[in-house]
Amino acid sequence: MKPILPGSAIGVLGSGQLGRMFAIAARRMGYRVHTLSPDEDTPTGQVADLEINAPYEDLDAIAKFASGVSVVTFEFENVPAATAAAAERCAPVRPAGHILHTTQHRLREKAFLSKAGLPITPFRRVASLAELSQAAAELGLPAILKTADFGYDGKGQHRILSARDFEPAWSTVAQRESVLEALVDFEREISVVAARGSNGEFIHYGAIENQHSHGILHVSLAPARVADSLVAQAVDIAQTVLEKLAVVGVLCVEFFVTKDGDLLINELAPRPHNSGHFTFDANVTSQFEQQLRAVCGLPLGSPRQLSAAAMVNLLGDIWTNAEPNWVAATAVPNVKLHLYGKLSPRPGRKMGHITALSPTVNQALEDAKRAFQAL
Numbered sequence: 001m002k003p004i005l006p007g008s009a010i011g012v013l014g015s016g017q018l019g020r021m022f023a024i025a026a027r028r029m030g031y032r033v034h035t036l037s038p039d040e041d042t043p044t045g046q047v048a049d050l051e052i053n054a055p056y057e058d059l060d061a062i063a064k065f066a067s068g069v070s071v072v073t074f075e076f077e078n079v080p081a082a083t084a085a086a087a088e089r090c091a092p093v094r095p096a097g098h099i100l101h102t103t104q105h106r107l108r109e110k111a112f113l114s115k116a117g118l119p120i121t122p123f124r125r126v127a128s129l130a131e132l133s134q135a136a137a138e139l140g141l142p143a144i145l146k147t148a149d150f151g152y153d154g155k156g157q158h159r160i161l162s163a164r165d166f167e168p169a170w171s172t173v174a175q176r177e178s179v180l181e182a183l184v185d186f187e188r189e190i191s192v193v194a195a196r197g198s199n200g201e202f203i204h205y206g207a208i209e210n211q212h213s214h215g216i217l218h219v220s221l222a223p224a225r226v227a228d229s230l231v232a233q234a235v236d237i238a239q240t241v242l243e244k245l246a247v248v249g250v251l252c253v254e255f256f257v258t259k260d261g262d263l264l265i266n267e268l269a270p271r272p273h274n275s276g277h278f279t280f281d282a283n284v285t286s287q288f289e290q291q292l293r294a295v296c297g298l299p300l301g302s303p304r305q306l307s308a309a310a311m312v313n314l315l316g317d318i319w320t321n322a323e324p325n326w327v328a329a330t331a332v333p334n335v336k337l338h339l340y341g342k343l344s345p346r347p348g349r350k351m352g353h354i355t356a357l358s359p360t361v362n363q364a365l366e367d368a369k370r371a372f373q374a375l
């Protein structure tokens with residue numbers, strides 16, 4: 001494949017913070033960025049060369065958008081399959097539409113993973129209230145019911161502790177096709193962010209340790225505080241996933257580490273991931289630049305981490321009383337502030353993040369927490 005060179009335009013489907021950081025990386029290397037989403041004045045649009053407002057279902061707009069760029073990538077994986085197909089008729093789409101199709105639906109994703117022989121949490125498909133109670137009897141409780149598609153940041157999920165939770169859980173998933181998973185009593189959560197180039201080249205950022213609060217990522221630490229052998233296993237699994245899916249781009253594998261020290265895959269995200277945001281500040285090549293390089297057919301950059309890092313998400317919740325105290329937070333000199341340009345802070349909405357760079361990961365966590373408290 002002929003590389004897509006600086007000066008070319010890259011199309012991004014979706015317009016959130018992932019697209020914004022991708023656009024910053026792309027513009028830094030002299031590319032132009034076009035973004036398409038239904039929204040206006042978006043995090044990506046604010047830093048892109050061109051922001052197009054159209055619904056993902058408007059296939060004429062998608063075709064026009066794709067015709068105007070050298071390659072289409074995405075930052076939002078719930079783009080309908082027909083949208084990816086329409087774009088694919090006019091420009092290469094990387095990662096390919098079939099990868100979106102697999103990973104945007106929990107049942108298809110789990111089918112792919114189990115066929116590949118990779119470890120996943122025990123689960124059952126649920127399509128009715130009766131099936132939910134049957135699945136709960138088979139898996140045992142506690143368990144967690146998740147919509148098969150369109151879930152993110154813990155949305156569309158309901159924990160089930162007893163039969164009393166069946167009805168509320170079924171209404172949380174809006175009576176749609178769902179997955180019941182055994183609740184994993186994990187020791188910790190980790191993720192591996194990796195990239196694969198068009199020639200099969202593979203890089204990864206090691207294991208990242210993640211702490212969630214109410215289903216939303218709160219803190220990521222890199223490197224994860226786990227044994228090297230576990231990192232090697234997790235990276236191995238990630239490599240298998242990227243190769244079997246023939247990913248050209250970035251993909252993240254989220255894992256549970258069980259109390260016995262085993263790895264279970266929680267889910268996949270076929271794009272840069274919140275847990276990899278630290279790479280923007282701490283690594284030779286960020287996950288966003290890596291996505292750019294991969295989709296353009298350029299050699300991948302060094303993923304080498306230059307400093308231990310801790311990232312804390314800034315959710316809309318911290319705006320509740322007043323604008324956060326940016327001056328106080330920026331007074332911690334080894335902390336970097338990122339804001340996504342979102343206009344309305346809402347509880348649970350990802351508005352920005354901070355990354356602390358320190359000699360050790362424990363120190364980074366302390367520094368990030370200090371800056372976070374100061375907000």
Ligand SMILES: Nc1ncnc2c1ncn2[C@@H]1O[C@H](COP(=O)(O)OP(=O)(O)O)[C@@H](O)[C@H]1O
Nearest residue numbers: 121144151152153154155181182183184212215
């Ligand atoms: N089966 C499970 N067992 C224990 N915790 C879970 C399970 N599924 C999800 N969680 C918790 O909820 C978080 C969000 O769930 P996830 O499936 O990753 O959904 P999302 O697509 O919203 O990120 C996980 O990172 C984890 O902390």
Ligand SMILES: [Mg+2]
Nearest residue numbers: 153254266267
């Ligand atoms: Mg997740």
